[in-house]
Amino acid sequence: MAIYLGDSGYVELKRExxxxxxxxxxxxxxxxxxxxxxxxxxxxxxxITGDQLxxxxxxxxxxELVDGHVYPDGRWYxxxxxxxGVRLYNDFASALNGEEADALPLVVPSRSIxxxxxxxxxxxxxxxxxxxxxxxxxxxxxxxTSLGEEFRTNFSSGLISGQGQLNCLWDYEASTCNNTxxxxxxxxxxxxxxxxxxxxxxxxxxxxxxxxxxxxAAIDGGNSYGIDDAIWWEAKCVITNVAMAFSASEPxxxxxxxxxxxxxxxxxxxxxxxxxxxxxxxxxxETGDYHLELESD
Numbered sequence: 167m168a169i170y171l172g173d174s175g176y177v178e179l180k181r182e183x184x185x186x187x188x189x190x191x192x193x194x195x196x197x198x199x200x201x202x203x204x205x206x207x208x209x210x211x212x213x214i215t216g217d218q219l220x221x222x223x224x225x226x227x228x229x230e231l232v233d234g235h236v237y238p239d240g241r242w243y244x245x246x247x248x249x250x251g252v253r254l255y256n257d258f259a260s261a262l263n264g265e266e267a268d269a270l271p272l273v274v275p276s277r278s279i280x281x282x283x284x285x286x287x288x289x290x291x292x293x294x295x296x297x298x299x300x301x302x303x304x305x306x307x308x309x310x311t312s313l314g315e316e317f318r319t320n321f322s323s324g325l326i327s328g329q330g331q332l333n334c335l336w337d338y339e340a341s342t343c344n345n346t347x348x349x350x351x352x353x354x355x356x357x358x359x360x361x362x363x364x365x366x367x368x369x370x371x372x373x374x375x376x377x378x379x380x381x382x383a384a385i386d387g388g389n390s391y392g393i394d395d396a397i398w399w400e401a402k403c404v405i406t407n408v409a410m411a412f413s414a415s416e417p418x419x420x421x422x423x424x425x426x427x428x429x430x431x432x433x434x435x436x437x438x439x440x441x442x443x444x445x446x447x448x449x450x451x452e453t454g455d456y457h458l459e460l461e462s463d
Contacts (some may be wrong), residue, residue: 169197174374179330179373181217183286183287187283188282190282201266202272203252205343213244215360218241218243219241230274230276231254231272234438243376247264252267256270285378295336298333302328302329303328326432332421355420362406372402401428405422408423
């Protein structure tokens with residue numbers, strides 16, 4: 167009999183893309199070439215550091231923003247500073263670090279350019295510094311007294327809903343977490359505190375909550391099995407509360423409460439990951455992502 171200890175679970179998060187586009191005008195005065203920084207006329211907290219931002223011109227003309235870029239649109243990772251200024255990067259980890267030296271060089275537009283911007287986030291990344299989490303699932307009780315027999319049969323089980331809580335060591339800086347996939351960066355728990363205050367996009371994310379992480383084997387009678395199998399909950403979640411606990415000489419801790427807003431599934435087997443070529447190498451995308459993720463059913 168195999169007994170699992172609570173040491174192989176972790177949480178993955180996929181940022182949700184904007185359902186509506188942000189409308190603005192890129193003026194020459196908005197771009198600071200020396201600081202590799204520009205500004206938007208968007209509401210505060212519309213975009214958050216680490217978002218993959220797609221910017222395109224309204225009239226299809228060249229997007230005069232990144233040096234050497236001669237296309238009407240582009241997609242980069244962004245870092246947003248305290249004053250709302252934006253720097254662009256080719257990869258997620260660099261965007262979290264926010265170093266000026268790693269930012270893409272910019273050019274001053276020759277005119278005022280009407281632009282649109284949306285966030286496009288398609289990769290799951292682990293949340294760093296999670297100490298523990300809980301997940302509760304419940305089936306809704308449905309009153310069927312006024313329904314016919316056919317409808318009673320279809321709806322007698324009710325709907326499954328869920329809620330949970332994440333406890334994290336509060337982390338403002340970029341860091342790594344023990345996940346066997348070795349992705350290009352980890353979400354910091356500080357992002358969840360920013361997400362709950364997001365204005366236009368809302369406080370939702372796609373989550374994977376692992377009971378057994380891939381790559382961990384169970385030992386039974388000297389034989390190992392289940393190395394490639396994982397067990398996890400998968401659901402779309404909405405953050406309802408973020409609390410910070412401060413105590414002298416103790417690490418700052420963050421408690422995040424959430425509810426599920428759609429179907430919740432308990433899945434087993436191989437985790438949907440990345441599309442590989444015949445030689446097992448990853449597919450490199452022109453958008454700056456290191457690999458192409460397979461869509462799960």
